[in-house]
Amino acid sequence: MITANEYTFKIFRYDMKEPEVRPHFRSYRIKVISGLTVLMTLLRIRDEIDGSLSFRSSCRSAVCGSCAMVINGKIDLACRSQVASFGDNTIVLEPLPNLEIIKDLVVDMTPFWDMYEKVKPYLIRKSPEPEKEIHQGEDERKRIDQNVNCILCASCYGACPVLSRTPDYIGPAAFAKLERFVLDSRDERPLHFLEGINNEKGVWGCDTMLRCIDACPKDVRPIDSIVGLRKTLLKYKAKKIFGITKDED
Amino acid sequence: MLAHDVLIIGGGLAGLRAAVGLCDKYDVGVLSKVHPVRSHSIAAQGGINAALANSPDGRDDTWKKHAFDTIKGSDYLADQSAVEIMCREAIKVVYEMEHWGCPFSRFPDGSIAQRPFGGADYPRTCYSADLTGHVLLNTLNERAVAKGVRVYSEWFVLALVTDNDVCHGVIAFDLKSGEIVPILAKTTLFATGGYGRVYLHSTNALINTGSGIGIAYKAGVPIKDMEFVQFHPTALIGTNILITEACRGEGGYLINKDDERFMARYVPNAMELAPRDIVSRSIQIEIDEGRGFEHPLGKYINLDLRHLGAPKILEKLPGIRNICIDFIGVDPILEPIPIMPCQHYSMGGIDTNEKCETNVSGFYAAGECACVSVHGANRLGGNSLLDTIVFGKLACLAIDEHLRNNSAKPDEKLLISKKEEMEKKIYKLMYGGNEKPYRILVDLSKTMSDCVGIFREKAGIEQALMDISKIKERFRDVHVNSPKLYMNYELLNAIELEYMLEVAHTIAIGAYLREESRGAHFRKDFNTRNDTDWLKHTVARIGKDGEPVISYKDVVITNYQPMERKY
Numbered sequence: 001m002i003t004a005n006e007y008t009f010k011i012f013r014y015d016m017k018e019p020e021v022r023p024h025f026r027s028y029r030i031k032v033i034s035g036l037t038v039l040m041t042l043l044r045i046r047d048e049i050d051g052s053l054s055f056r057s058s059c060r061s062a063v064c065g066s067c068a069m070v071i072n073g074k075i076d077l078a079c080r081s082q083v084a085s086f087g088d089n090t091i092v093l094e095p096l097p098n099l100e101i102i103k104d105l106v107v108d109m110t111p112f113w114d115m116y117e118k119v120k121p122y123l124i125r126k127s128p129e130p131e132k133e134i135h136q137g138e139d140e141r142k143r144i145d146q147n148v149n150c151i152l153c154a155s156c157y158g159a160c161p162v163l164s165r166t167p168d169y170i171g172p173a174a175f176a177k178l179e180r181f182v183l184d185s186r187d188e189r190p191l192h193f194l195e196g197i198n199n200e201k202g203v204w205g206c207d208t209m210l211r212c213i214d215a216c217p218k219d220v221r222p223i224d225s226i227v228g229l230r231k232t233l234l235k236y237k238a239k240k241i242f243g244i245t246k247d248e249d
Numbered sequence: 250m251l252a253h254d255v256l257i258i259g260g261g262l263a264g265l266r267a268a269v270g271l272c273d274k275y276d277v278g279v280l281s282k283v284h285p286v287r288s289h290s291i292a293a294q295g296g297i298n299a300a301l302a303n304s305p306d307g308r309d310d311t312w313k314k315h316a317f318d319t320i321k322g323s324d325y326l327a328d329q330s331a332v333e334i335m336c337r338e339a340i341k342v343v344y345e346m347e348h349w350g351c352p353f354s355r356f357p358d359g360s361i362a363q364r365p366f367g368g369a370d371y372p373r374t375c376y377s378a379d380l381t382g383h384v385l386l387n388t389l390n391e392r393a394v395a396k397g398v399r400v401y402s403e404w405f406v407l408a409l410v411t412d413n414d415v416c417h418g419v420i421a422f423d424l425k426s427g428e429i430v431p432i433l434a435k436t437t438l439f440a441t442g443g444y445g446r447v448y449l450h451s452t453n454a455l456i457n458t459g460s461g462i463g464i465a466y467k468a469g470v471p472i473k474d475m476e477f478v479q480f481h482p483t484a485l486i487g488t489n490i491l492i493t494e495a496c497r498g499e500g501g502y503l504i505n506k507d508d509e510r511f512m513a514r515y516v517p518n519a520m521e522l523a524p525r526d527i528v529s530r531s532i533q534i535e536i537d538e539g540r541g542f543e544h545p546l547g548k549y550i551n552l553d554l555r556h557l558g559a560p561k562i563l564e565k566l567p568g569i570r571n572i573c574i575d576f577i578g579v580d581p582i583l584e585p586i587p588i589m590p591c592q593h594y595s596m597g598g599i600d601t602n603e604k605c606e607t608n609v610s611g612f613y614a615a616g617e618c619a620c621v622s623v624h625g626a627n628r629l630g631g632n633s634l635l636d637t638i639v640f641g642k643l644a645c646l647a648i649d650e651h652l653r654n655n656s657a658k659p660d661e662k663l664l665i666s667k668k669e670e671m672e673k674k675i676y677k678l679m680y681g682g683n684e685k686p687y688r689i690l691v692d693l694s695k696t697m698s699d700c701v702g703i704f705r706e707k708a709g710i711e712q713a714l715m716d717i718s719k720i721k722e723r724f725r726d727v728h729v730n731s732p733k734l735y736m737n738y739e740l741l742n743a744i745e746l747e748y749m750l751e752v753a754h755t756i757a758i759g760a761y762l763r764e765e766s767r768g769a770h771f772r773k774d775f776n777t778r779n780d781t782d783w784l785k786h787t788v789a790r791i792g793k794d795g796e797p798v799i800s801y802k803d804v805v806i807t808n809y810q811p812m813e814r815k816y
């Protein structure tokens with residue numbers, strides 16, 4: 001038997017273009033069968049009750065990173081959160097923190113993408129390409145596994161206490177992305193490329209509160225990357241002092 | 250007015266690959282209704298085919314063998330010249346993606362790992378665990394960032410502007426500001442992906458509405474082979490999230506309620522690794538004949554991975570394990586996965602040649618929205634990611650050639666009048682009648698799954714055609730709730746719905762007329778392939794009265810004479 005329980009969804013409403021209407025919550029009562037996700041319920045609310053509700057979604061399977069939001073006080077992907085898993089008949093939905101709200105649950109991701117672009121999130125090589133693949137050992141490949149999993153959902157960005165007071169801090173996801181390349185055996189970026197993060201807006205800004213790790217739906221652990229990058233920078237500095245490195249270009 | 254030399258619609262693999270190839274030389278704009286990394290390509294799991302011959306069991310693999318497998322898999326409906334191009338190019342594009350940083354899984358010798366996939370005689374599928382689309386799309390997005398490609402993220406294309414078979418650009422809709430913006434372009438490439446959401450049960454992302462195909466069709470561009478719709482054998486019951494073919498590639502079993510590995514009855518040689526159309530039908534027969542399991546969410550059969558053991562599942566299929574745990578509460582290490590066949594891929598699409606050109610000068614298409622055709626009546630797993638990147642790349646050559654040789658200027662006036670037309674249309678949706686868009690979509694998608702699904706027959710398709718015309722009537726009365734233009738997803742759904750109706754209509758009519766069974770198109774009333782009458786592509790154009798006009802065109806045969814498809 002399929003059982004449907006009645007739930008109250010309290011959803012944050014705000015419209016950047018109508019700043020005179022203060023942010024508020026609107027409640028929707030809806031019957032949900034067990035197993036249904038928060039995203040599927042949101043879609044039903046928009047379809048059946050209130051077409052003016054705005055939120056993002058795409059894959060509905062926890063791989064595209066569109067639907068991160070605050071669900072009953074905790075940041076998660078709406079599409080992988082089962083309504084029945086909260087043990088409560090009221091579900092409160094709010095937009096991701098640390099980003100400006102455009103409308104309802106939709107935030108402006110521009111600063112997040114700007115930081116992503118700033119760290120040069122791409123493989124940089126100087127050697128000529130071989131005819132076939134650049135060989136990479138299984139263990140070298142495994143080294144970047146965790147970072148590769150990042151779906152750029154900005155959950156960690158929303159959870160970061162440093163970003164809530166320093167909006168131009170680079171943020172956890174961008175560090176995880178940068179380290180993904182620094183650790184890639186094929187990448188040949190000169191170490192001085194890391195100078196840009198060698199400051200308080202960069203890796204030294206993190207308070208290691210571990211909130212990003214709690215928030216990440218993909219077990220990426222951005223703090224490991226921050227710590228890893230700090231170590232790389234210290235090694236680089238030591239080498240520079242002892243004149244070991246000839247940091248070309 | 251905004252203007253570009255090259256306007257690319259779609260930020261999935263096909264669109265980004267084309268952008269990266271053209272942006273050094275031309276002023277390129279990429280427009281996508283979601284941020285590029287949210288495109289459906291991100292969800293691809295299993296892998297991408299290329300005859301690298303890296304596997305110890307496949308040292309003598311060649312692109313020609315890949316081509317033969319593809320043509321045979323296509324049930325001989327693919328254009329063989331196009332298949333040969335794709336399979337030859339495959340090796341180059343996979344190495345290129347690797348050089349650009351794609352983190353493929355590796356063999357112990359450091360070369361790109363390859364796994365077996367359905368319908369292929371060799372382990373030819375390159376992969377990255379079960380996140381292949383994720384790594385490929387990220388790699389191309391990274392490339393695009395490195396090259397500074399101009400991206401219009403969260404912009405939706407409303408209409409294509411063509412006149413006398415020449416394309417002048419598009420009318421777009423900025424979702425954030427709600428503005429309707431004409432964009433002039435010397436060349437336009439559609440890379441808008443597939444139409445899964447025309448079906449009720451689909452593995453596709455929610456954004457896969459096929460609107461790009463519908464937009465092109467409405468602008469007078471012919472579309473091809475729409476009746477060929479792939480059903481994937483293994484999608485989770487309930488949510489229909491895909492459980493990759495790699496599960497079977499890695500050795501998973503399909504089991505019915507009598508605890509039987511039933512594929513032995515249908516394809517004893519290939520078993521679970523037969524091509525998708527055959528496995529999907531086999532599963533459906535098991536379910537229809539009462540050998541499936543019952544669940545509140547539907548009838549299903551089991552995909553059993555337990556014998557693979559925890560280490561292999563954790564290493565090769567970690568994403569699948571997470572999906573099963575998150576979405577159905579099943580850990581595949583301990584329990585079998587409840588699956589059913591679902592709509593998965595659109596073999597048909599905008600009619601293009603091998604250069605991605607359409608009938609309309611300056612208008613191109615690549616990726617899943619296009620039909621070259623390399624997949625014919627049935628696509629092999631791992632060939633579609635390949636198709637997107639190869640033809641995304643090849644589109645660059647054709648567009649470059651066009652821009653070098655063609656001095657015709659796009660016409661602003663045409664765009665302005667089309668913009669006005671679109672404004673009226675949107676106004677009408679906001680102040681229209683009583684029909685809700687979602688109700689219409691549910692009815693449409695249900696009709697398609699019920700009547701134009703895995704098994705088809707005349708009476709059912711007739712029913713679907715009748716339903717579709719009634720639904721088209723109802724669409725005239727459609728109405729959206731909120732009068733705001735920006736961030737109005739209900740409005741977006743209503744706009745896309747109109748195009749989905751056209752897409753569905755062409756699928757149903759193609760299926761109705763094609764009186765044979767070939768690949769994914771299976772007619773119970775004509776259950777064999779008929780090369781004498783039907784070795785040809787279906788082409789649909791919109792007629793003056795808005796109804797589809799069907800014609801046919803020959804399949805290109807080069808070296809591979811059609812023969813019976815045996816596995």
Ligand SMILES: Cc1cc2nc3c(=O)[nH]c(=O)nc-3n(C[C@H](O)[C@H](O)[C@H](O)COP(=O)(O)OP(=O)(O)OC[C@H]3O[C@@H](n4cnc5c(N)ncnc54)[C@H](O)[C@@H]3O)c2cc1C
Nearest residue numbers: 259260261262263282290295296406442616617631633634
């Ligand atoms: C779950 C799943 C798994 C798969 N796994 C594999 C696999 O392992 N191997 C394989 O070979 N194939 C696989 N496929 C198929 C393959 O993923 C797709 O065919 C391929 O990714 C399509 O890429 P594309 O670039 O054509 O389109 P998409 O990635 O779908 O991108 C379409 C783009 O167009 C944009 N767009 C669409 N309409 C508009 C509009 N009107 N205005 C503006 N923008 C628009 C979208 O925003 C998006 O950016 C899988 C498919 C599914 C469903």
Ligand code: SF4
Nearest residue numbers: 150151153154156216
């Ligand atoms: S690190 Fe985790 S939380 Fe942060 S963007 Fe990536 S997937 Fe999301």
Ligand code: FES
Nearest residue numbers: 060064065067079
């Ligand atoms: S919709 Fe893609 S992650 Fe939730």
